[in-house]
Amino acid sequence: MPELPEVETLARGLQATLMGRTIVETRVLWPRSVIPPDPAAFARRLAGQTVASVGRRGKWLMIALGSSDVLLIHLRMSGRLLVESEQCLDTRHLRVLFLLDDGQRLSFFDQRKFGRLHLTDDPAQVLGALGPEPLSDEFTAERFEEMLRQRSGRIKPLLLNQRFLAGLGNIYTDEALWQAHIHPLRQANTLTVTEAHQLHRAIQAVLQAAIASGGTTLQDEAYQQADGQAGEFASKLVVYGRDGQTCPRCGQAIERITVAQRGTHFCPQCQSLAQGLGPAQG
DNA sequence: AAAGCACCCTGTACGC
DNA sequence: TGCGTACAGGGTGCTT
Numbered sequence: 001m002p003e004l005p006e007v008e009t010l011a012r013g014l015q016a017t018l019m020g021r022t023i024v025e026t027r028v029l030w031p032r033s034v035i036p037p038d039p040a041a042f043a044r045r046l047a048g049q050t051v052a053s054v055g056r057r058g059k060w061l062m063i064a065l066g067s068s069d070v071l072l073i074h075l076r077m078s079g080r081l082l083v084e085s086e087q088c089l090d091t092r093h094l095r096v097l098f099l100l101d102d103g104q105r106l107s108f109f110d111q112r113k114f115g116r117l118h119l120t121d122d123p124a125q126v127l128g129a130l131g132p133e134p135l136s137d138e139f140t141a142e143r144f145e146e147m148l149r150q151r152s153g154r155i156k157p158l159l160l161n162q163r164f165l166a167g168l169g170n171i172y173t174d175e176a177l178w179q180a181h182i183h184p185l186r187q188a189n190t191l192t193v194t195e196a197h198q199l200h201r202a203i204q205a206v207l208q209a210a211i212a213s214g215g216t217t218l219q220d221e222a223y224q225q226a227d228g229q230a231g232e233f234a235s236k237l238v239v240y241g242r243d244g245q246t247c248p249r250c251g252q253a254i255e256r257i258t259v260a261q262r263g264t265h266f267c268p269q270c271q272s273l274a275q276g277l278g279p280a281q282g
Numbered sequence: 283a284a285a286g287c288a289c290c291c292t293g294t295a296c297g298c
Numbered sequence: 299t300g301c302g303t304a305c306a307g308g309g310t311g312c313t314t
Contacts, residue, residue, distance in 0.1 A: 077292095
């Protein structure tokens, strides 16, 4: 599933390809993929617009256009964006198609139809509610520790909450918690200062390593970089999808439990719950 | 504030 | 073989 590293990789790839390109024509094959949901208006508004820049905020891809319009794209579960040549004819799961002035096309595929293309001149309305960027200068260990102190919920669902922190999904949350030796059910405000700092470092390390590998492409999965390449990080996952396999740190079997309706992978030995489920003592 | 659930979808994996 | 059902996932919105 596309999380921050996958969207970042995609944004970098698209930046090189799309900068300065003009959208000649837009074809919406699945109307619910676009916001506002009037495909004709969506297409009309995009016609003739030129790409000024491609960026990312959380899991949102941002394509800034020549006007004040921004095309915000969320891939959700199965969305894919590919720049293709004109003779590419695979239209399976194709939802939106942009014809570009250089003869190429930008194709939005989305098997499960959860993804959204949001055309707006006020991106803050969509992005404003997001928590801090985990790789930004503002996201310091001290700030993270402060954020955690104010929350009494379980750490895993909290990390998945995009209003708390932007960009983490199920895969990198499990990996970061493993790296920081923290059990997914730990209550956020019971983490020690040391643990909070470890988790902060783990989140940044996991995201940076994944970006360096071009993201994670799971088997039978849709995610691809803008040129269609698979990401290389899947082989470096330690806990995600590896239940039953041994923990490379201690040799214990990785377990899979359900937390807040999400499959959760962790090492019961390294990520002990013993240090504190309830409120901090003394 | 926290937690649970339904919803949006489809392909795959399973039981019968 | 083939049908029905459970499940995976991110995010929103509702209820408790």
